[in-house]
Amino acid sequence: MGADNFINMEKWKDGQELLDRYNYIVLDREDIDLAKYANRKNISIIKNETYNTCSSSEFRGMFKEEKRYNKEIIPDLVIDYILENGLYRY
16 A cells, blocks of 8 residues: 555544554655554555655546556556456446
8 A cells, every 4th residue: 555545544434443453565655754653563664765756546547537658657567457457447
C-alpha cells in the first residue's frame, strides 16, 4: 500500500482495528512521515529509492479515462498484466 493511503487508515471505518489486526507492507514517499509506524511488528516500510511521481490515483486514472500509459513509469509487463486481468475496471 502507498504511504499516502496508509496514513489515512485510522480515519477509515474500523481503521484502528484494521491497523492492529493485519500485516501491511507500505511503500514510503519522501513527503510523508511514517516514523510513528516504524516500530510496529505488523507494518513493514519499504524505502522507495526512486520516488516515482505517479500516485495510485493517477495510475488508476490512466486506465479509467485517458488510456495513456507512461512507459517510463509503468513497464510493459505491468500494463499487459493489468489489461489481461481486468484490473482497475470500474
